[in-house]
Amino acid sequence: MIQKKSKKIIFILVLVMSLYANIVHAKEITNIRINEILTNNTSSYIDEYGNHSPWIEIVNTDYHALNIGGYYLTNNINNPKKYWIPTGDPRTVIAIRNYILIYGNGNSDEGIFHTNFNLNETNFLALFSSDGKTLIDSITFPKGLNKNISYARINADSDSWKTGKATPLFKNELNYKKSTGEKFKELDPYGAGMTVIATTVVFLALILLYVFFKISGNIFKKGNENPDKNADIKNTISFNGKNSDKNEINAAIAISIHLFENEAHVKESNILTISQNKNSAWKTKNYTTFFRKK
Amino acid sequence: MAAFADFILTHIIEFFHFTAFYNFTFGHIVMIVFGLICIYLGIEKKFEPLLLIPIGVGVLIGNIPFAPGYQIGVYETGSTLNYLYFGVIKGIYPPLIFLGIGAITDFSALISNPKLILIGAAAQFGIFATYCIALSLGFSATEAGAIGIIGGADGPTAIFLSSKLAPELMGAIAISAYSYMALVPVIQPPVMRMLTTKKERVIHMPAPRKVSKKEKVYFALAGLLLTTFIVPTGIPLLGMLFFGNLLKESGETDRLAKTAGGPLIDIVTILLGLTVGASTQATTFLTIKSVGIFVIGALSFFIATSAGIIFVKFLNIFLKEGNKINPLIGNSGVSAVPDSARVSQKLGLQYDSTNHLLMHAMGPNVAGVIGSATAAGIILSFLM
Known part of the structure; x- marks a missing residue:
């Protein structure tokens, strides 16, 4: 009796599931x-x-x-x-x-x-x-x-x-819906409007840059008048001793190049300037070396 | 034995059907010859070899006829070339190239003499005049916009804009732009001679002043903000250009600048050149429209060069003696960097062997890059 009942339940379940599957499939294909x-x-x-x-x-x-x-x-x-x-x-x-x-x-x-x-x-x-x-x-x-x-x-x-x-x-x-391009062509069939507007905008953008750099350039120019300020990096190397001018200069160059090669200097720097510091202490020759951008 | 022979014969015939000899058409031959010419110009004539050689090889690869269905062609979904081409159709490569350009460009000439920026703006007239010509020839507004950008003489910008506005014309536009850029030393000198007098050609310009590192950093930041505030659609190109330049000028990101301006730009140039070349399959490339694009492209270079030179002459009316600009640098307003500046230098030396115009010409030349990217942004915002 129980077996008969469970068979019935399975049959109904299968029927419901297949009906559901059919409905889902029908829905899917539509x-x-x-x-x-x-x-x-x-x-x-x-x-x-x-x-x-x-x-x-x-x-x-x-x-x-x-x-x-x-x-x-x-x-x-x-x-x-x-x-x-x-x-x-x-x-x-x-x-x-x-x-x-x-x-x-x-x-x-x-x-x-x-x-x-x-x-x-x-x-x-x-x-x-x-x-x-x-x-x-x-x-x-x-x-x-x-x-x-x-x-x-x-x-x-x-x-x-x-x-x-x-x-x-x-x-x-x-x-x-007409694309923006199509609408634009309808309103401006020969492109004159585009030419005038776009050229104006390009000029406007670059005029802004021009004005900005004209003004900032003047400010920087004043700041650059002193060569020391123009230097990217400055190293002061002091030496003591007599009759050692040439060696000291060579040493200063060597140390500066060493610093440059070890990325202590800005890469673009390509002018090496060495000047003797007039205010150096007694018996001390003080050399200032710096690289300046071209 | 007969069955074996039949089997072998069938397979040999089948194999033959897969070969390019079976599948080729006249169009393929034309394109292969075109690819070989690109390679020849690059190697023998040294016209933009970094571009023309990858493009030329790309044209060869793209036009070797093959049996379809094996994921070989650039348009076949899932093929290697198709994956690489994705960077072109989605506009990924051009901004990366701009990053590299920014990282290797020295804007000193422009910063030291800011009025040269305006020459870069004037030369962009070529873009819009070309747009008008293309419209009058029956091209749609978006197609005309994409064709117009050839006048900017900037390959990455041309690819970027055409991928957005007229992807089906991108191959023709890119090839046209790069071909004429390679031919700048041939196209520009006659126009320059035609529009200038002997007296104008020997104008000496004052030496550019020294520009400090700080000023260059300001330029990169101000350039980025000013131009993209006006044309936000130019952010992919202008943003990357100034970002690359900041990497270079900040002095603190030397490694990044070296990568962007070295290995990265080289890799992207290879991928861009090769895939753009491969996209010129005879079936899509050999059309009347492509011929039209080539003709209009030549005109656009002529107009852009003329506009730059005429604008310098116009500016000189207002400039004092000693401050005048040599009109031979007007051609450099088109952004074919640094070829157009080299043309200015070469022509300048022809008329006065002591007149070195290269550094002066680099000003409008790099301004041209900014100008054409700005123009591309405007066209995008109007037509998209």
Whole structure:
């Protein structure tokens, strides 16, 4: 009796779980949508081979990542399994509210994101689930779209489609907002405004630098009149003894070079000046050596 | 035996299909010849060898035809070249190059004679005149902005701006900018001779005064703050330029300055040159637009050089005798450092063997770097 009861419970559990799984799967696949297509690509997105191929943008409108590996793309409703999106590649997982591009160029040997049919062969595109029977999404698009003009949903959640500027891997809403550059060209078709404003700003920035350094230069010039102040580093070396002038000078040079080589001096210093200190103490010859920048 | 022979033959044919001999097109040949010319100019003519040799090799690599699907090409996701190219398309390399430029540039000439800064501003007129020309030829505003920057004669800035505004034209713009920069010694002298008189060419300029370390440190800090406060979009370039310069001038970060101005800039130059070259695959590069960009690029160098020289002549009207500027340094307002300054020196010596203009020309030359980065910032803020 207990065995019969537990069998019943297991059966109900399996039923509930499979129902839940089906609901989740159904929800998942409705969140995968064809979002935008571009059939006449001359300057839009380029593929891995540097070619301007037609492309299909697929969006995941869900709030968790979905994998389209194993799904089918087709341009013929009677042949739903025309292009199988391979499984096992992490790139087929579409992140939350994100997009992937598939190139509809008919060269499937170029990689998994290249269909075996050309998007321009027909004006139809459909996405089937991994069973090859469940239609997830389909679209009939206008033939002969202008160069780089795509056919796209007004936004990823909408069922309305419009033509507009291609926005691969971006929100379609951007289609309907002119870019700043386009607005600028409309208002300033010959670029005269840009030339005047931008040249003025460049001049303004550099005039500011000019004024600043004109003023600061005058201040520094006054400060630099005394050569001692101009020196980067100064060392005073004292020597005692008679008839040792030459040796002392040589020693001063040697010590200064030693300090210089041991990074006690500023690297750029390249003038060595040695002067005898007139105020040196009795019997002491005091030499001041310093390097000055050129 | 027949089965074996058939097996071998099939595989040999398959192997042949993978070779470049099977996959090449006329476009690939054209580009390979172009790459070889770049290498020739770099080695034999010594035109910007540090740039033209990596670019030339990049062009060769990018145009060796291959069977797709093996993650080889620069545009193939996951290929080595694609990873390296990431630094170009995301605008990472140019600011790093600017860091290095800052760390090796001595702004003394500019600081000692600040009016030379204005020549660097005047030469940027070339950028905006080129923008107008590109617009009138039917390019979109963003494309025209990216093409216009060729007139600034600054490769990293050109790459930075085109990666933001017109990534699909970046290869053509970069190659055009670097080619003309390499050809500065050929392009500029005729324009300089045309726009100056014999009397002007022998003007002697007073020797620049000595500039203290403290003044140079102030320059780096004030330059950073003043320019980026006006054009915040220029921070990636200007910020790095002045940061690099501060590393050099502070005297306390010698090791960092040496790295930025030595190994770092060398590594980035190799990566930038190679990947920009490789991005010129015949399929994307050999277009009418690329031809247009090359023609407009040549014009932009002509305009920028002329604008610098004419501006010096204009300034001289207001300057006293003895303080006048030799217009032969006007060409240096374009930022092709230090080639355009060398052109000034060479031409100056041709007309007066005692007239050394190099140090004077370095002033507008480095001002040109600041000016073109500022101009790039303005274009970005207007068109992005």
